[in-house]
Amino acid sequence: MKAYLLIALRLIHVFASALWVGAVFVYLFFVKPTVRSIGLVGPKFMQNLTTRTRYPMFMVTVSLLTVLAGAVLYLNTSGGFNTAWLSSGPWIGFTVGSLAGLAAFFVGNFGIGPTAGAMGALGQKIAKAGGPPSPEDLSMLRRLEKKLDQAETIDFVLVSIAMLTMATARYWVF
Numbered sequence: 001m002k003a004y005l006l007i008a009l010r011l012i013h014v015f016a017s018a019l020w021v022g023a024v025f026v027y028l029f030f031v032k033p034t035v036r037s038i039g040l041v042g043p044k045f046m047q048n049l050t051t052r053t054r055y056p057m058f059m060v061t062v063s064l065l066t067v068l069a070g071a072v073l074y075l076n077t078s079g080g081f082n083t084a085w086l087s088s089g090p091w092i093g094f095t096v097g098s099l100a101g102l103a104a105f106f107v108g109n110f111g112i113g114p115t116a117g118a119m120g121a122l123g124q125k126i127a128k129a130g131g132p133p134s135p136e137d138l139s140m141l142r143r144l145e146k147k148l149d150q151a152e153t154i155d156f157v158l159v160s161i162a163m164l165t166m167a168t169a170r171y172w173v174f
């Protein structure tokens, strides 16, 4: 692969993944606890964040760019799955990281995204109806909340594994 192409792909991959992992950390450790601590304004804030800003599109874009550039880099670095490379320490590291990153991509885009969307839609329905939510809506909201919590924790673990292995794999010499 030409050097300029490799540099461009690495820039895209590292920059997008830094934004992706950074956003996951900031959301989980700062935004989410704040949303939970401010009562009724919390869900409204989340609704605005997910419907009035480009935050969901941002997450889809940075995770997709990471995975696409990563896949091309993987193919290139492995020399088209060269057997010597496949049995090396760095290969194990990059492969574990790639699998964790791919899994995080799917959990984020097909687990967290749609669940947060469903919660937002239900929240809007409850707000429109006025008064307290019905017992059915309330139990549905709790179920969605639990599912979202689980998906967010799994996503956090996966991006952390991807980041730790990717950042060090090159030096896994054993």
Ligand code: HEM
Pocket: 013, 014, 017, 018, 020, 021, 066, 067, 069, 070, 071, 073, 074, 075, 076, 077, 094, 097, 098, 099, 100, 101, 102, 104, 159, 162, 163, 166, 167, 168, 169, 170
């Ligand atoms: C959250 C997800 C990810 C993060 C934080 C991440 C981060 C990084 C970082 C910091 C590097 C540079 C390491 C170095 O130069 O020593 C790197 C390299 C690499 N990443 Fe990822 N990555 C992620 C996901 C992926 C995925 C999903 C794939 C494959 C599908 C992938 C494939 C690669 C490959 C093959 C390299 C080595 C590139 C080379 O030097 O030729 N990464 N990654």
